[in-house]
Amino acid sequence: MNQRPDLDTAHIAATGAPAAAAAIATAVASAAAEKDATPAAAPAKQTSVFAHARYVISENPVTGLAFGLFILISMCAIFGPWIAPYDPLASNTTSALQPPSAKHWFGTDQLGRDILSRVMVAARLDMLIAVASVALVFALGGLSGTAAGFFGGWTDRIVGRIADTIMAFPLFVLAMGIVAALGNTVTNIVIATAIINFPLYARVARAEANVRREAGFVQAARLSGNGEWRILLTQILPNIMPIMVVQMSLTMGYAILNAAGLSFIGLGVRPPTPEWGIMVAEGAGFIVSGEWWIAFFPGAALMLAVFCFNLLGDGLRDIVDPQRRT
């Protein structure tokens, strides 16, 4: 590092540390040269990632299929209320319990509501719960895991103990307990789902931060006067982001399943709100009398969504971390 002072200053300039302002003219010049070099390098790198992504998709058409499904689900989640053929809440007793037909593709439920419309509109709530809980657990688990791996010592011990305690519970059971204690609302389903995923995120982030705590670029940042927290946020965190994004995609499916399971047993979402878990629960009673479509279509939507996120997660992992391919 001593032989390459220009690299250090370039690093300061790149991280935007205040010290850069005081850098001597030559260093600024070399830093500028470094900056000039970056845009030229960036597109080349991007194309390679893009090419790699295209390679992965062409190699594994299932990932492409999953991506198509993902777009379909996102469309339903965003535009659901506008593209649904009927009002998801409008009941019409004259057309109750009709099997799938040209008029009602997925049939109607006991109140005559159109199931296709309900399934489409429900996508938004289900995705919202999953995305919110994954974002929350990323903020909680990702950050505390990174801090644990980077600082070690007491931080590590406390985060590790919290993760161990959560892991000592069967996770779905813990989620039930949390929702019961916090109160029966959708927000608390999000919180409970985030908490039971905490150990997973904390452990991955910890392991990834731990290998990098003494890496060259971290020592360089430290030598150029960055504080520990600053290094954590500007050096470590961006570097473990790709792994964490894969983790998020892999746990999305689990988050959807968990939230739907909770609403299936009657927690969180209340009827008549369209949500896949509660729609399956409403249709469960009609299965024994042969009206399969009420529970089947929301259940199938749920299954496809989870399937899609699992496949996407695997595909993303192949792109980001080819060594862990199975």
Place this chain on the structure above:
Amino acid sequence: MIRQIGKRLATTIPSIIGVIIVTFLLTRVLPGDPAAYFAGPAATPQAIEDVRRSLGLDKSLPEQFVRYVTELSRGDFGKSLTSGQPVRSDIAQRLPASAELTLVGLIISMLIAVPLGMAAAVKQGSFIDHACRMIATAGVSLPVFFTGLILVYVFYYLLGWSPAPLGRLDVFYSAPPHVTGFYLIDSLLAGEFETFRASLSQLILPAATLAIFALAPITRMTRASMLAVLGSDFVRTARANGLTPRTVIVTYAFRNAMLPVITTLGMVFSFLLGANVLVEKVFAWPGIGSYAIEALIASDFAPVQGFVLVMAIMYVLLNLTIDLLYGVIDPRVRLEG
């Protein structure tokens, strides 16, 4: 060996302490007034105050915790508001139903997943391998309550092979005399084969639902660990020495490949105990899961707390058993300690 067990037992103590603290915190610290909960919705402020005093909720948090732990050590889990029974007797009465369901589900799952995973590893890249991968990916995506409903539709409504999904035993039969609480075992002990057949036919669908759910992780793990073992030096040596493929696979590879699978069982149990709750709801199974759901819906907190505690302690003990079993199966683990 005994020192090893002692050491492992010592590591469960922090887990159990953590579990007790969390279940305690779940009622006491979080928003909402437990006294108002326990007094019921129609209680007057005076009644709520009385309940608060009788539950010790007017004391400081550490004092409450000590009280909670002493009550637990006496086996007192509180009373259910809806049934009026002590939670402990309710849970004790319903636990065998859940345990029977979970264990039968796990056994079915192991019987299918282990040979499947082995076949997939031995014939890597073959049709079986692809089928195995399909099952592993599809299995983790299937919501367990959805699988259960599909099975009910196909086997009860369409084919009429299985009885109505309403509990452990058809109303025409009476429960066998209580010995273990497992209907399958109790009915055999009493020599009531007709009851055995009836309870088996009720059990098979929910157990199959759980089995499908557990299939994915066990198959995946068996395949991965079998592949690792088949690539190892001792298997190559065994093959080079001219042992039959059967001996190599069954005697040499299988035993070693099972070790990581047993470790995974801990994780599988975590999922199974959760999935159990959903399956019990679908099949109206009178176990502790459906007990907890009923209590949850009625905002009856003592049974939920008891349920979470019992499940967590069972899970900790299961993990302990798995680790000890590991020592019995693999002598190397014993020697290293």
